[in-house]
Amino acid sequence: MKILLTGGSGFVGRNVKEYLGHKGYDVYAPTSTELNCIDEDKVRAHLEQNHYDVILHFAVYGDGADKSKDGTKILEYNLRIFTNFYKYSALYGKMIYTGSGAEYDKRYPIQMVTEEELKTRTTPIDQYGLMKYTVNRMIEASENIYNLRLFGIFGKYEYWKTKYISNLCCKSIKGLPLSMRKNCYFDYLWIDDFCQMLERFMKLENPHYHVYNAVRGEKIDLLSLAHLVNEAAEEKQEIIVCQEGFANEYTACNERIMREIPDLEYTDMKTAVGKLYVWYKEHQSDIDTYSLIYG
Numbered sequence: 274m275k276i277l278l279t280g281g282s283g284f285v286g287r288n289v290k291e292y293l294g295h296k297g298y299d300v301y302a303p304t305s306t307e308l309n310c311i312d313e314d315k316v317r318a319h320l321e322q323n324h325y326d327v328i329l330h331f332a333v334y335g336d337g338a339d340k341s342k343d344g345t346k347i348l349e350y351n352l353r354i355f356t357n358f359y360k361y362s363a364l365y366g367k368m369i370y371t372g373s374g375a376e377y378d379k380r381y382p383i384q385m386v387t388e389e390e391l392k393t394r395t396t397p398i399d400q401y402g403l404m405k406y407t408v409n410r411m412i413e414a415s416e417n418i419y420n421l422r423l424f425g426i427f428g429k430y431e432y433w434k435t436k437y438i439s440n441l442c443c444k445s446i447k448g449l450p451l452s453m454r455k456n457c458y459f460d461y462l463w464i465d466d467f468c469q470m471l472e473r474f475m476k477l478e479n480p481h482y483h484v485y486n487a488v489r490g491e492k493i494d495l496l497s498l499a500h501l502v503n504e505a506a507e508e509k510q511e512i513i514v515c516q517e518g519f520a521n522e523y524t525a526c527n528e529r530i531m532r533e534i535p536d537l538e539y540t541d542m543k544t545a546v547g548k549l550y551v552w553y554k555e556h557q558s559d560i561d562t563y564s565l566i567y568g
Contacts, residue, residue, distance in 0.1 A: 280331035372422035428464025490527030
């Protein structure tokens with residue numbers, strides 16, 4: 274199986290590249306200088322010269338943490354990138370894209386939503402949500418493109434300065450309080466579980482749908498996650514919830530993906546959080562205490 278992976282330097286892409294590499298897959302993960310996905314001619318030429326069985330499209334244009342990119346171009350550039358691969362879909366076997374729960378419009382609670390429920394939701398007004406929503410509609414009309422829609426996903430290599438579970442692990446290791454603005458229910462997926470889900474999905478010959486919620490199908494609140502970090506830690510830290518009540522829920526139903534891969538197994542959250550804590554403990558020299566406090 275010959276695979277093209279875009280966004281190989283990002284959180285999801287880096288983990289997937291590592292996982293598939295260990296499994297012996299033939300994965301080509303070019304940098305943006307090696308393959309400029311915004312340039313239609315370069316994408317077409319590359320697809321014509323190579324015959325990929327699977328494209329894993331994880332590349333996302335965003336302003337990022339360092340604000341080095343133009344945030345006003347999020348909608349335009351990401352649509353251009355996707356459309357360049359969409360337009361030449363006859364040149365490869367199948368493409369798997371990572372969508373987002375933001376497609377459901379995060380201005381309102383998203384509670385154990387099904388894939389069909391997207392039709393009844395309001396259209397997102399933010400650039401990122403609107404981009405993901407538009408791409409999903411294109412995927413639904415495609416022949417060989419599939420959306421594994423992510424909601425909350427966590428693991429090594431993510432941006433620990435802002436990503437909740439990694440941020441808690443780092444704060445704990447540095448002896449800082451475990452803080453959150455407001456409690457909230459999420460559906461978090463351990464990155465290793467996603468990699469296994471992705472590998473199994475890649476091998477499906479005829480998936481029944483083009484869109485799947487890639488989630489555990491179980492909700493957990495942020496306060497409970499903070500307690501799991503404390504359980505994994507050598508020393509317990511104070512847990513601070515800044516505001517009372519709950520923010521909008523962000524969870525989804527996973528029945529569709531489970532019908533497709535019925536024996537799919539998920540790592541329990543306590544084990545996953547414990548593994549992530551150990552990983553950060555082994556890399557604690559990379560954790561900047563100033564960034565944890567001031568962002």
